Amino acid sequence: MSDIPNEFATRDLAQAKRAAFTAARILDAAEVAFARRGLAGTRVREIARAADVNGATLYNYYPSKHALYEAVLERGIPPLSAILSEFAAASNESESARHVVRAVMQHLSERPHLSKLIYLEAISEGDFLPKLAHRWFRPILEQIMGEFRVRATPAHFDEELYAYMAALFVHLSFGHFALAPLLAKTIDEDPISLAGVERQTRLIETLLEQLFPRLLESAKEDQEESELQRE
Amino acid sequence: MSDIPNEFATRDLAQAKRAAFTAARILDAAEVAFARRGLAGTRVREIARAADVNGATLYNYYPSKHALYEAVLERGIPPLSAILSEFAAASNESESARHVVRAVMQHLSERPHLSKLIYLEAISEGDFLPKLAHRWFRPILEQIMGEFRVRATPAHFDEELYAYMAALFVHLSFGHFALAPLLAKTIDEDPISLAGVERQTRLIETLLEQLFPRLLESAKEDQEESELQRE
DNA sequence: TTCTCAAATGAACAAATGTTTATAGACCGG
DNA sequence: CCGGTCTATAAACATTTGTTCATTTGAGAA
Helix, strand or coil, X not given: CXXXXXXXXXXXXXXXXXXXXXXXXXXXXXXXXXXXXXXXXXXXXXXXHHHCCCCCCHHHHCCCHHHHHHHHHHHHHHHHHHHHHHHHHCCCCCCHHHHHHHHHHHHHHHCCHHHHHHHHHHHCCCCCHHHHHHHHHHHHHHHHHHHHHHHCCCCCCCHHXXXXXXXXXXXXXXXXHHCHHHHHHHCCCCXXXXXXXXXXXXXXXXXXXXXXXXXXXXXXXHHHHHHHHHC | CCXXXXXXXXXXXXXXXXXXXXXXXXXXXXXXXXXXXXXHHCCHHHHHHHHCCCCCCHHHHCCCHHHHHHHHHHHHHHHHHHHHHHHHHCCCCCCHHHHHHHHHHHHHHHCCHHHHHHHHHHHHCCCCHHHHHHHHHHHHHHHHHHHHHHHCCCCCCXXXXXXXXXXXXXXXXHHHHHCHHHHHHHCCCCCCCHHHHHHHHHHHHHHHHHHHHHHHHXXXXXXXXXXXXXX
16 A cells, blocks of 8 residues: 555655645735635735745645635634633633633734634625534534533523623634734734733633623523513 | 805705715615625625616715725714713713613614724724724723723723723624624524624623722732732 | 656636726706 | 706726636656
8 A cells, every 4th residue: 555666755755745835835825815805805816926926826726716715714723623622621620711711812822813814704704604603613602601501600591691601702812813903003012912912811811710600690680680571 | 155046056955965865875885895895805896786876876976995985984983982972971970881881782783884894994904994093992992991090999000901901892892793693603693683782782781890890900910910020 | 967747837818896988867947 | 848967877998806728847766
């Protein structure tokens, strides 16, 4: 099976390496471009120029602009899910929520385009949105729901309330990177800098760990209130 | 000054009305389109089709696609600022924060494109972003800073921390509408429906009114901590 | 060096883009 | 019904768009 003639093997290996390199360069450039203007707003030649290849070269690796766009998202999502499932395994320890927050924020600060890609896809209601919902957002939701069911409270709430709490977490982490350019133009500190990310991370940590039980309590009251009103 | 010949006046009035009507129809269609795909991703003909006018008609009212885009944003921002300044006037009563939240959320649910426009402009770092920062985001920041300075605590924090708290509010209100399509694909309830908006409004109210003093306390500790570490 | 073959390219294509211009249409006072 | 004036249109323009294809380049094997 592995007895490919050596001459060919080494040759193919070298070529495969080169090919992989350009493919990656194109994918990186595409990520940056798509994260700024979205699928419809990005020009193929612009990606090519940024990747320093001819416009036609791009089509040696990806059959279409749309396919390239999907490739960008397909590469971006798994690591995000990985962070969650990693902590889901050992989630019995009490500090786990704090750790997830830090891990997510650190990952996002290393790949600041991800948040923007997700927001753009959501806002424009693109073709990829269903996949995004099922492969990325639903797992987050499940994780947070499980977390709260176990630790926070004996009472249980509608699915929707959990979903909104999961969304709250997303708003504060992913949203921070999506809105960063606006915040940057308003204050002096760069929200994407180490200091900025650290500050936001602490804010989320404080909110989630220390205050969420209270939030649950109060939400319970709200819910009972509105159940009363319903009668 | 007002003695314009009557014949002309009535004629002009009727025509002005018609013109204003089409101009508004174009502006509305443009708002929807730009809120989905942003400036670069939106096609002029697409706006024209949605407004049910010929592509050329559009240029009788707006000199360029870019100008039309700016007109959309110029119309959207003032009401947002108005909500704030309205409550800023009578902000001594204790329930004011709660009222601002409700007012903002209600306004956004009536004009759900606004959030998306803002997020798109921020993400793509468009030409309008500086104006957005100074005319919309900075006032919010000032308002919230003032609020906290007066009521919350004797200690004071860096400008940046206040900014991030203002941003927190924006994430949860505006971000809710921007991310709504994703949330909608993940759960059953439509986040933009009356029930959905009400739920999110309560979440924010609970968070801000009941929990923010504690958040400030804890943030103060964090700050002192990091000041200690700095030495 | 020469040969081979995948990788990269320049030139070309039809369709779509933002915008302009010359013409037709609608409204209203006479 | 007429004539003027503003509004709306169809057709056209140059450029840019996504994509294809025939050709050239370049690195490794002989």
